[in-house]
Amino acid sequence: MTSETLVLSILLFAIGATGFVVRRNAIIVLMSLELMLNAANLAFVDFSRQHMDVTGHIYVFMIMTVAAAEAAVALAIVVRIFRTRRVVNLDEINLMKG
Amino acid sequence: MGIDNLPVALSVIRPELILAGTALVCIALDLLYKPADKMPCWAIAFFGCLAALAATIAAWGTEQEAFSQLVRMDNLSNFFAVVFLMAGMITLCLSASYVQREGLMAGEYYTLLLISMTGMLFMAQANDLMTVYLGIEIMSIPVYVLVAMMQKSPKSPEAGLKYLLLGGFASAILLFGIAFLYGAVGTTQLADILRHAPRAMRASDPLFLAGVGFLLVGMGFKVSLVPFHMWTPDAYEGAPTSVTAFMSVAVKAAGFSILIRVIVLTLHPMAATWSQIFWWLAVVTMVLGNVVALVQENIKRMLAYSSIAHAGYVLVALTTGSQLGVQAALIYLFIYSLMNLGAFGVIIAMSREGDQGVHIEDFTGIAREHPMYALAMAVFMFSLAGVPPTAGFIGKFYAFSAAIKAGYIGLAVIGVLMSAVSAYFYLRVLVVMYMKEPEAGPEYGAGPWGATVGAGVSVSLWVCALSILVLGIWPGWLNHFAHQALQGLGCLL
Numbered sequence: 001m002t003s004e005t006l007v008l009s010i011l012l013f014a015i016g017a018t019g020f021v022v023r024r025n026a027i028i029v030l031m032s033l034e035l036m037l038n039a040a041n042l043a044f045v046d047f048s049r050q051h052m053d054v055t056g057h058i059y060v061f062m063i064m065t066v067a068a069a070e071a072a073v074a075l076a077i078v079v080r081i082f083r084t085r086r087v088v089n090l091d092e093i094n095l096m097k098g
Numbered sequence: 099m100g101i102d103n104l105p106v107a108l109s110v111i112r113p114e115l116i117l118a119g120t121a122l123v124c125i126a127l128d129l130l131y132k133p134a135d136k137m138p139c140w141a142i143a144f145f146g147c148l149a150a151l152a153a154t155i156a157a158w159g160t161e162q163e164a165f166s167q168l169v170r171m172d173n174l175s176n177f178f179a180v181v182f183l184m185a186g187m188i189t190l191c192l193s194a195s196y197v198q199r200e201g202l203m204a205g206e207y208y209t210l211l212l213i214s215m216t217g218m219l220f221m222a223q224a225n226d227l228m229t230v231y232l233g234i235e236i237m238s239i240p241v242y243v244l245v246a247m248m249q250k251s252p253k254s255p256e257a258g259l260k261y262l263l264l265g266g267f268a269s270a271i272l273l274f275g276i277a278f279l280y281g282a283v284g285t286t287q288l289a290d291i292l293r294h295a296p297r298a299m300r301a302s303d304p305l306f307l308a309g310v311g312f313l314l315v316g317m318g319f320k321v322s323l324v325p326f327h328m329w330t331p332d333a334y335e336g337a338p339t340s341v342t343a344f345m346s347v348a349v350k351a352a353g354f355s356i357l358i359r360v361i362v363l364t365l366h367p368m369a370a371t372w373s374q375i376f377w378w379l380a381v382v383t384m385v386l387g388n389v390v391a392l393v394q395e396n397i398k399r400m401l402a403y404s405s406i407a408h409a410g411y412v413l414v415a416l417t418t419g420s421q422l423g424v425q426a427a428l429i430y431l432f433i434y435s436l437m438n439l440g441a442f443g444v445i446i447a448m449s450r451e452g453d454q455g456v457h458i459e460d461f462t463g464i465a466r467e468h469p470m471y472a473l474a475m476a477v478f479m480f481s482l483a484g485v486p487p488t489a490g491f492i493g494k495f496y497a498f499s500a501a502i503k504a505g506y507i508g509l510a511v512i513g514v515l516m517s518a519v520s521a522y523f524y525l526r527v528l529v530v531m532y533m534k535e536p537e538a539g540p541e542y543g544a545g546p547w548g549a550t551v552g553a554g555v556s557v558s559l560w561v562c563a564l565s566i567l568v569l570g571i572w573p574g575w576l577n578h579f580a581h582q583a584l585q586g587l588g589c590l591l
Contacts, residue, residue: 056277066269070235074262
């Protein structure tokens with residue numbers, strides 16, 4: 001069941017997850033998140049082709065819609081934080097700890 | 099599958115349709131009324147929940163799948179729907195005055211709450227991993243907004259961002275798991291996965307096992323099990339208190355509804371594997387939740403760690419993988435909802451504008467000024483600690499006895515020990531309330547303590563406290579309903 005596409009999608013997912021953990025800029029973290037979602041999309045399309053089944057394609061549409069909604073909310077929150085505190089660095093967004 | 103069946107099948111998602119429709123009416127009404135008076139929005143939201151609850155109760159006992167088996171209504175989904183809607187209605191009661199005091203945008207607030215509950219109902223009815231994913235997102239995205247909504251507190255958007263980033267991370271992992279399972283099985287219907295699971299286990303199919311692992315991690319985030327709990331304290335502390343109450347109860351119960359549906363019921367053939375994982379997760383969750391709660395000064399943060407610990411107790415019941423265990427988990431979630439909502443209700447009543455006065459020290463001596471609130475808080479704290487005759491004891495009793503019957507005696511012992519640890523930080527609140535003199539500062543003496551609280555909060559505190567005491571003395575009927583909820587799910591042993 002492994003194909004080059006699946007390997008690529010796992011690589012993309014790993015890059016996204018690494019970026020999510022390592023990068024401190026909120027916008028770049030969001031981009032990493034999108035990369036992870038798109039890695040999942042690629043896996044879905046690949047398996048869809050292997051099984052000759054349309055379910056995977058439907059997933060891709062759903063995921064794109066949800067990702068757009070999530071990004072909209074995320075950017076709105078980042079903008080709100082930036083307006084009051086002038087930071088987008090996650091290490092400086094630290095009023096709460098413990 | 100047939101398109102002709104669609105109109106008939108709408109009855110399966112009637113509660114969801116009612117809630118979604120109510121949300122639309124609510125946001126439309128919001129345009130018509132001035133910001134100062136949003137009571138019509140509140141009333142519409144409340145009665146929408148009531149109607150959805152009535153539709154759910156009327157559907158008790160039906161078992162039907164719809165939309166090409168994407169959703170399935172059965173007693174399990176109806177049980178969870180009752181928990182969500184009950185929690186939603188109590189949250190609405192707690193919110194009415196709080197929203198006004200904190201200057202939240204009321205129309206949007208109620209609408210987002212309704213949409214979030216719609217997503218939870220879909221999660222409870224999930225019969226396909228696609229419904230699981232979409233349900234989670236319909237539930238989570240409105241909650242991200244609700245958490246970040248408070249204008250007066252700089253913590254609120256920060257909490258929202260942290261919750262959103264880690265929630266999104268969890269959904270991405272979950273989604274990757276779904277993709278793997280789809281690759282291994284060829285469909286994402288739970289029934290097909292159940293059929294495929296024994297074969298995948300025999301062949302130890304790496305794709306299937308990795309998919310299940312990713313799913314577990316994603317769900318662990320949603321119910322805040324310990325290695326995946328980092329977002330919980332920050333999100334709970336920064337969110338508006340009424341939203342914290344909602345998250346700690348309804349969102350967590352929704353997470354458990356898919357955990358039960360997907361892992362415990364669907365992957366039952368591989369119970370030997372996941373129950374080992376659950377064992378460890380339950381232990382570290384209970385230990386870390388309870389121990390870190392000991393040192394918290396902010397009561398919302400303390401209850402956040404306490405809610406992590408309670409997820410551990412539910413997981414103890416689920417580790418057994420038996421019918422008794424799942425039943426105990428359902429009972430626990432129902433009881434936990436009531437006591438946690440009540441505790442947050444008292445915090446809402448005792449706090450002041452801008453979410454001030456949420457430190458444990460701020461509760462010093464309130465027994466003298468506000469004896470009823472202090473009494474209610476005492477009931478909730480005893481119940482959370484699991485002291486008889488409160489319902490919290492019953493919940494823990496069922497959970498631990500299910501573990502003992504399944505042979506997990508060590509797990510039950512750790513659970514009991516950790517409950518003993520938890521008694522320390524719950525009873526500390528009581529000590530502060532009853533045995534210390536209030537400080538005679540103008541801040542506490544003259545301020546309008548609790549004066550801004552409307553009737554909704556008192557009513558919901560009465561409801562929660564009385565039902566906790568009643569359930570603690572007569573738990574039989576809840577046990578009966580939880581038992582019925584699991585009938586017709588033949589895969590349980």
